[in-house]
Amino acid sequence: MAESMSNRHFTMDLLPFTKPTITQDEQNAVRAVLASGWLASGPQTAAFEQALAERIGGGVRVLAFNSGTSALEAALLAADIGPGDEVIVPAMSFTASANVVLRTGARPRFADVDPVSRNLTAELALRALSPRTRAIMPVHFAGRPAALDALYELACAHGLTVIEDAAQAIGSRYLDREIGASGNPVCFSFHPNKNITTIEGGALALADQQMARRLQRIRFHGIEKDAEGNVNVSEWGGKMNMPDVNAALGLAQLRKLDAFNVRRAQLARRYLALLRPSPLLGLPKDAPGHSWHMFCICVDFAALGSTRAAFLCALRERGIAAGIHYPAIHLFGLYRRFGYAPGDFPNAERIGEQTLTLPLFPGMTDADVERVCVALNELIGDPAAKPALAIQPGGVYG
Ligand SMILES: Cc1ncc(COP(=O)(O)O)c(C=O)c1O
CATH class of the missing domain: 3.90.1150.10 (Aspartate Aminotransferase, domain 1)
Structure with a gap:
């Protein structure tokens, strides 16, 4: 040795x-936007949203965000998740999966994961169910699709919203459809380590047009415009839009x-x-x-x-x-404050201690x-x- x-x-x-694989295509696309004079959200962002929606299929609408984290946070807010609510989150994921729940004022309720797929299962989610549970957020870990049918069945039986954290799963498929085509909110990330990148960026696919309009407000300062162009702010909104420079990069990547x-x-x-x-x-x-x-x-x-x-x-x-993906989330100091401790989720903890990303x-x-x-x-x-x-x-x- x-x-x-x-x-x-x-x-x-x-x-x-x-x-990331960045070639002349991406460089040309970004250069063209820089030369166009329109850098923030505009035609490229609209085209990227349209291209993503066409790719995912199932008639979904896609909204681009400035990160996967923003997309998840907006999805939770649009589902009216807030103080007093609990959301079931796998203990094995990137910490953003839980942090976004906390940000809305709700509490993440952790569940263990399958030791091989590292995904939440319906059986494990059921153990985390409480009278306060409002939603389940399965993560498609490392791009491997979670067993969605059983999770959706569980959600349906208990009147829960499902928000899929597909940050790692652009291009993954579940049975005969693309991840994102379920109709429920599905959130993607385009961080540089993802399968395609917009540098920072994310997207949210969903079927509900009314929720999509609300998400547009949440994404940009709560602003809405009527047919005459009059502006009103009817609820809180953040600054979560994707700039055109990033969207142009995303369009070039999506083709590949x-x-x-x-x-x-x-x-x-x-x-x-x-x-x-x-x-x-x-x-x-x-x-x-x-x-x-x-x-x-x-x-x-x-x-x-x-x-x-x-x-x-x-x-x-x-x-x-x-790399290391990831330490178990419930053992971070922030979540120990809510009473989580070693031994709570043995599979997530063992993965957290033994994992290596090649x-x-x-x-x-x-x-x-x-x-x-x-x-x-x-x-x-x-x-x-x-x-x-x-x-x-x-x-x-x-
Ligand atoms: C499972 C999961 N959820 C959420 C996120 C957050 O995405 P972003 O970095 O684009 O904000 C990531 C990013 O790595 C992730 O892996």
Whole structure:
């Protein structure tokens, strides 16, 4: 191990765990908007919304936002979620999934997730149900669609709103339809680590036209205009609109979404073929409709006699950057204040402690995947190959 940890590893290029694919197309699209004189929300944003709606199908309307977080917050507000209400949120997700609930004055009520898909299930959501529950927010973790039929059935039986957090699931499919086509509010993110990017940005797909009009107000200062152009502000609204520069970038990316997702799936399958099975290694599973936003594994660092920080360091020495998606949300200080504690959600907690996100983005080569697999097989497979303890703490969130 001492030999394999030598300085030779530091000479390699660092393979990031994610990287957006930005070509001349995107640069030209952005340049054209900059030259047009109209930079904020305008024709490009309208075109991006239309293109997304056409792609998703099912007759949904799409509204673009300046982030996935804004889209989720607006969806909750438009569903009249507020003080006194509870919203069921998986304990394994990015913290925004819970923070947006708190922001409305409601409380996130956490539920555990399935240990393999990392998704909320109807059975686990049922355990979190209380008389105050108003909504369920399933997350399609890493692009793998949650089992929506059972969740919608549960919601229907208890009169709950469903708001899908599809921040990681643009281009994913559930059964025969695109994620976003359910008709209920479905929120996407276009942060640079997502399958397509607008730099920062998000979108909300829904069928209800009245709710869409309300969302337009919430998105922009509460402002509404009548047919004569008279302005009124009838309720609170924020500043959540997507600028045209970002939308133009999104339009160029959207045309490539299918190609990006095909490549992601190829790379994921290559990982699954080349990573050597080990009781210390938990692998994600392929699933119909999966868009492979991330390739997240679990490593039993304790059984390996190591720590995640040391393991990240050993990977970095081999020219590989891994991410952490995510620590369990209920164990963050903010949520412990509401009484959550270790032991509440064992699956989410184990994932939170053992998770690593391997590099996965369309610009990667097969050789990149092979390099990561060689490193992991070496670090996990050889009992003598225990990484040295942390030289510097690793971990990249986002
Ligand atoms: C599951 C989930 N929800 C919400 C968000 C927030 O999206 P954004 O970063 O666009 O605000 C993210 C972003 O990573 C996410 O992964």
